[in-house]
Amino acid sequence: MIFICDKSKLQDSISIVQKAITGRSTMPILEGVYINATSNTLTLIGSDKDVSIETKLEADIIEKGSIVVDAKIFGEIIRKLPNDEVKIETLDNSVIQITCQRSVFNLIYMSPDDFPSLPNINENMIFSVPQNQLKNMIKGTSFAIAQDEIRPILQGILFEVKDNYLNLVALDGYRLALRRELIDSQNTINAVIPGKTLNEVAKILEDSEDLVNITFTTNHILFNLGQTKIISRLLEGEFIQYNSILPQEYKMCVTVKKQPLQNSIERASLMAKEGNSNLIKLDIQDDSMVITSNSQLGKVREEISVNMQGEGIQIAFNSKYLLDVLKNMEEDEVILELTSSVSPCVIKNKINENSKYLVVPVRLVK
Structure with missing residues (x-):
């Protein structure tokens, strides 16, 4: 040679x-x-x-x-x-x-x-997604993949093609991340891809409108970027019925500017690093959100203006889980849907419905 x-x-x-x-x-x-x-x-x-x-x-x-x-x-x-x-x-x-x-x-x-030969994949049944779109979808869900090996299926991301939408879903028991985009495909596909594979795919995908062709078989998924092909095995097993986890109703709705909320939580989390809970408390009353954190290091109080509908609420979260969500949201204003201090909070964009996140609160000992 x-x-x-x-x-x-x-x-x-x-x-x-x-x-x-x-x-x-x-x-x-x-x-x-x-x-x-x-x-x-x-x-x-x-x-x-x-x-x-x-x-x-x-x-x-x-x-x-x-x-x-x-x-x-x-x-x-x-x-x-x-x-x-x-x-x-x-x-x-x-x-x-x-x-x-x-x-x-x-x-x-x-x-x-x-050297092992590549799996033989018939590229007859494909659908296409712009590379930048898929890259953002992976980035916007992969942070919620389970890190432990107790439930291997949760170490993957659900790829669901249904009703002309591509849905990507990841969850780890503490939060759920859902991204969806309209695609041109009549097929119905349900497969779980290892999260580490998709993170590598995201590094190869370009920030362009160029298409990536995607093909599924019983055991594999193929991403075809033209000069580059990525083939991954699929995870075995059934993914959790994520729709049953997402609340359909809520008692309180908060509209808030994303960046001030993110900045305030980042500052409050500086005092919340004690242990692994990263605990911060939100007290939402009268169009105001007060964010506090107390630890042996000291305490912090942040206050931001919000637009609220419904009765006030006090609720606590792991600040890391909230920040992971906010860092991946693309609009200036976000909506928080709450029901009680022990019920999950749903976070979504104010305008575009392509993202939905769920975060489980931390129970406070009275």
């Missing part, structure tokens, strides 16, 4: 496929990046069996062939080379030579025959 390609393009491609290489595999071959050189195209693949990423780039292929090289050291070598053309060729004794200007590296490679 012999090929010549642009160093920065090769570096970008390695960076993309490395997102699938976790370093936790018991198979040494999965520590490597698979490289196939054929007909002026270089194909790179990284995989950890659960998720595989393939990307292609143009190269001058002098001699066809394929190899697997250790992703970490290969990536480091290419990254530190001068910004120029790189020549890579196989030598005897399973060695490749990497040449760029006056730099020459010899690196051991592994047999490509041992």
Whole structure:
């Protein structure tokens, strides 16, 4: 195998496929990046069996062939080379030579025959979403994925295609995040994708209107971005019926400017770091919200103006859960729907109905 390609393009491609290489595999071959050189195209693949990423780039292929090289050291070598053309060729004794200007590296490679083949996915039934839209949907839900392994299904995000909408849902028992966008698809799909996979997908997606084509099979999901494909296994099991968790009624509605609320909670949380509860209290009365926190460090009181409908309420929250929500909301004003001091709070945008968040309060000992 012999090929010549642009160093920065090769570096970008390695960076993309490395997102699938976790370093936790018991198979040494999965520590490597698979490289196939054929007909002026270089194909790179990284995989950890659960998720595989393939990307292609143009190269001058002098001699066809394929190899697997250790992703970490290969990536480091290419990254530190001068910004120029790189020549890579196989030598005897399973060695490749990497040449760029006056730099020459010899690196051991592994047999490509041992590298697992990608799942075969028929791309007949696809739907498309703008990349920036999907990126925002993942960002706006992934923070609510469960971190413990007690219920593995909650370590994923529900991908639900229903009634011409794509819904993404994550929940961990303390909060729920729902993002929805209108799509052009008559299909009904219900699948759960590992959260760590989607976080890597979000890093690859661009902030553009370019489309990503999405295909589901019984066990896998494929994201096709043109030159790059990401294939992930799906999580087994049934996701929680999230609609049954979301309250349909409320007794009090608060409209508030998002940034002042976020700023006040961030300041109040400085005093709430004692233990892991991050406890802050909200006292909402007469179009005013008073946010307080008391700890051994001291105490803080913040007050902001709100527009409220219904009777006043006193309620406490883990400040981190509220901040996670507010940081992912895109409008200047948000709405809080409350029923009692022990009932979940629903937070949504004032105008756009594409987001809905639920946060469970902290019970206060009387």
